[in-house]
Amino acid sequence: MAKLLSIVLIIFIQNQATTSKKPHILFIVADDLGWNDIGFRNLDILTPTIDKLASQGVIFNSSYVLPVCSPSRSAFLSGYYPFKTGFQHFVLGAYQNVCLPLDLTLLPQQMKKAGYATHAVGKWHLGFCNWNCTPTYRGFDSYLGYYNAATDHYTHKLVNYYDMHDNEKPAWKYYGQYAGYFFTDRSLEIIRSHDTDIPLFLYLPFQNVHEPIQVPEEYADLYPHVGNYGRKHFSGMVSFLDESIKNITYALRDKNMLNDTLILFTADNGAELLYYGNNYPLRGGKHTLWEGGTRATAFMTGYGLQHTGIHYDGLIHAVDWMPTLIGAAGAEQGRLIFHVQSIPGIDGINQWDSIRMNQPSKRTEFIYNLDDFFIPSQGQAAIRDGDWKLILGYPGLYDGWYKPMNDTKDTPLYDFIYTPGDKPARLFNIKDDPNEYNDVSKEQPEIVQKLTAKISEYRKSMVPALYPKSDPEANTVARRNGGVWTPGWC
Ligand SMILES: *[C@@H]1O[C@H](CO)[C@@H](O)[C@H](O)[C@H]1NC(C)=O
Ligand SMILES: *[C@@H]1O[C@H](CO)[C@@H](O)[C@H](O)[C@H]1NC(C)=O
Ligand SMILES: *[C@@H]1O[C@H](CO)[C@@H](O)[C@H](O)[C@H]1NC(C)=O
Ligand SMILES: *[C@@H]1O[C@H](CO)[C@@H](O)[C@H](O)[C@H]1NC(C)=O
Numbered sequence: 001m002a003k004l005l006s007i008v009l010i011i012f013i014q015n016q017a018t019t020s021k022k023p024h025i026l027f028i029v030a031d032d033l034g035w036n037d038i039g040f041r042n043l044d045i046l047t048p049t050i051d052k053l054a055s056q057g058v059i060f061n062s063s064y065v066l067p068v069c070s071p072s073r074s075a076f077l078s079g080y081y082p083f084k085t086g087f088q089h090f091v092l093g094a095y096q097n098v099c100l101p102l103d104l105t106l107l108p109q110q111m112k113k114a115g116y117a118t119h120a121v122g123k124w125h126l127g128f129c130n131w132n133c134t135p136t137y138r139g140f141d142s143y144l145g146y147y148n149a150a151t152d153h154y155t156h157k158l159v160n161y162y163d164m165h166d167n168e169k170p171a172w173k174y175y176g177q178y179a180g181y182f183f184t185d186r187s188l189e190i191i192r193s194h195d196t197d198i199p200l201f202l203y204l205p206f207q208n209v210h211e212p213i214q215v216p217e218e219y220a221d222l223y224p225h226v227g228n229y230g231r232k233h234f235s236g237m238v239s240f241l242d243e244s245i246k247n248i249t250y251a252l253r254d255k256n257m258l259n260d261t262l263i264l265f266t267a268d269n270g271a272e273l274l275y276y277g278n279n280y281p282l283r284g285g286k287h288t289l290w291e292g293g294t295r296a297t298a299f300m301t302g303y304g305l306q307h308t309g310i311h312y313d314g315l316i317h318a319v320d321w322m323p324t325l326i327g328a329a330g331a332e333q334g335r336l337i338f339h340v341q342s343i344p345g346i347d348g349i350n351q352w353d354s355i356r357m358n359q360p361s362k363r364t365e366f367i368y369n370l371d372d373f374f375i376p377s378q379g380q381a382a383i384r385d386g387d388w389k390l391i392l393g394y395p396g397l398y399d400g401w402y403k404p405m406n407d408t409k410d411t412p413l414y415d416f417i418y419t420p421g422d423k424p425a426r427l428f429n430i431k432d433d434p435n436e437y438n439d440v441s442k443e444q445p446e447i448v449q450k451l452t453a454k455i456s457e458y459r460k461s462m463v464p465a466l467y468p469k470s471d472p473e474a475n476t477v478a479r480r481n482g483g484v485w486t487p488g489w490c
Contacts, residue, residue, distance in 0.1 A: 022199035023303040024261040031210035034271025049246035057301025067293040072268040079322035079346035083370040086466035095470035097490035099127020108139030122205035129490035170484040184244040209237040211275040234276035266298035288396025289379030307358035314361025319348035327352030387431035390451035
C-alpha cells in the first residue's frame with residue numbers, strides 16, 4: 001500500500017513537473033480610468049477587447065487602490081501601504097528629491113528571483129532623482145517611458161524638459177509621436193523577441209487616460225454622439241488603450257504565448273472628474289477616499305483561473321497584487337519559495353488561490369489611506385472592516401455623484417466641500433449602500449469607536465510623508481543633459 005502510494009505520489013509529482021511552466025504575466029495599469037469608463041460597465045464606452053478579456057476572466061467588484069497615482073503605484077510594486085513607506089501624500093512632483101525607498105524589494109526584483117525576464121513600458125512616477133530610483137535599477141531588464149506624470153502625450157515634455165527615456169537614454173526620436181503607439185510597439189517588440197522558455201513579466205503602466213486629454217482624432221471620432229469635447233476625446237483615449245491591448249494580446253497569440261499568460265488589468269485610482277473621467281454611480285472621484293476615488297476598475301484573465309466569466313466580490317487591495325502575482329508565478333513550480341500566504345512584513349496578502357478558485361477573499365480589512373497633511377483636495381483617513389467604512393476628517397475634493405459630461409459646456413465641478421468644521425467621522429455600510437448616500441455614524445457610535453481605534457492602531461506604524469520642497473538642482477541637472485529630466489540630484 002505504502003509502495004503504491006509512493007508510486008502515485010511520484011506520478012503526481014512528475015505530472016506537476018511536466019506541467020510546471022510559470023505563466024507569463026502582463027500587469028496593465030490604466031491611468032485615471034474611472035469605474036464608469038469601461039465598456040463592460042458603460043455601453044457608451046467602446047472597449048471591445050477589454051470587454052472580451054474581462055468576460056473570459058474575473059471582473060473584480062471590490063478591488064481597491066489609493067486615491068492618486070504615486071501612492072497606488074508604490075503599493076502595486078512594494079506590497080506596502082503607502083503610509084508605511086512615506087508615499088501616502090498626494091503625487092510625487094518632478095522637483096521633489098525623493099523616491100520609493102531603496103530598501104524595498106519591488107515586484108520586478110521578486111520576479112527576477114523567480115526566473116522571469118522583466119520589462120516595463122509606460123509611466124514610472126515613483127521618483128527619479130538618483131539612478132538607483134529608476135526602473136532599470138529596480139528590477140526591470142528594460143524600460144521605455146515617462147519618469148513623471150501628466151507629460152504631454154506628443155511632445156513628451158513636462159514643464160520645460162523632455163521626459164521620454166529608453167533605458168537610461170533620452171529617447172528623442174519619439175518627439176511628436178503619440179506615446180500610446182510606441183508604447184504598444186515596444187511591447188510587441190518585447191513579445192516578438194522573447195525566448196518563450198523563459199517566463200515574461202511585462203509591466204505596462206500606460207499614461208492613457210490621464211490628462212492632458214490628447215488622442216489621434218480617429219479615436220475620438222468613434223464617439224460622434226458625445227456632445228462634450230473633453231468627454232469625447234477622453235473616451236477616444238480609452239478606446240485607444242483598448243486597441244493597444246488588442247494588438248498586444250494578438251502578438252502574444254501569434255507567438256503562442258497567450259494561453260500561458262495571466263493578465264491583470266487595473267486602474268491606479270478613480271477618474272479625475274475635472275478631466276472628463278467618470279465614476280457614476282459611485283461617490284466622489286480621484287483624490288478622495290470615497291468609493292469613486294478608490295474602488296478600481298480591474299479584472300484578471302488568462303492562465304490558471306479555474307472559474308471564469310464571473311464577478312469576484314471579495315475585498316482586494318492594491319498592496320495584494322505583488323504577493324498575488326508572485327503567488328501566480330509560483331503556483332506550479334516554486335511552491336517552496338513562493339507558496340506563502342504573504343511575504344513576511346508586507347501588508348499585501350497573496351490572493352491567488354482565492355481568485356483562481358473563486359473562494360472568499362483572505363482580506364477582511366484595509367486602510368484606504370492615512371495622511372496627516374492637509375491639502376484641500378486629498379482625503380485624510382479611512383478604513384474598511386467587512387462591510388463597514390469609516391472616513392475620518394476631510395474625505396477629499398469631490399463630494400457628489402456625477403454623470404458623464406455630455407453637454408457642450410463642461411459641468412462645473414469646483415464644489416470644494418471642506419470647511420474648517422468638517423464632520424470628524426462618517427460611517428457607511430458599503431454592502432447596503434455602495435454609493436455612500438447614508439452616513440450612519442450617529443446610529444452606530446460603537447462601530448465608529450471600534451474603527452477609530454483601529455485607525456489609531458495603524459497610525460502607530462505611519463512614517464512621515466516623503467514630501468520635500470522643490471529642489472532647483474533638478475533644473476541644473478536637466479539643463480546639463482540637454483533639457484531632459486535626468487537623475488543625479490539626490
Ligand atoms: C449625449 O446626448 C445626446 C443628445 O441628447 C444623446 O443622443 C446621446 O446618447 C448622449 N450620449 C451619451 C454618451 O450620453
Ligand atoms: C494596432 O495594430 C494595427 C495593425 O497593425 C495598427 O494599424 C494600429 O495602429 C495599432 N494600434 C495601436 C494602438 O498600436
Ligand atoms: C489556447 O486555448 C484555446 C482555448 O482553450 C484553444 O482553443 C487553443 O487551441 C489554444 N491555443 C494554443 C496555441 O495552445
Ligand atoms: C458589486 O458590489 C455591489 C456593492 O457591494 C453590489 O451591490 C453588486 O451587486 C456587486 N455586483 C456584482 C456584479 O457582483
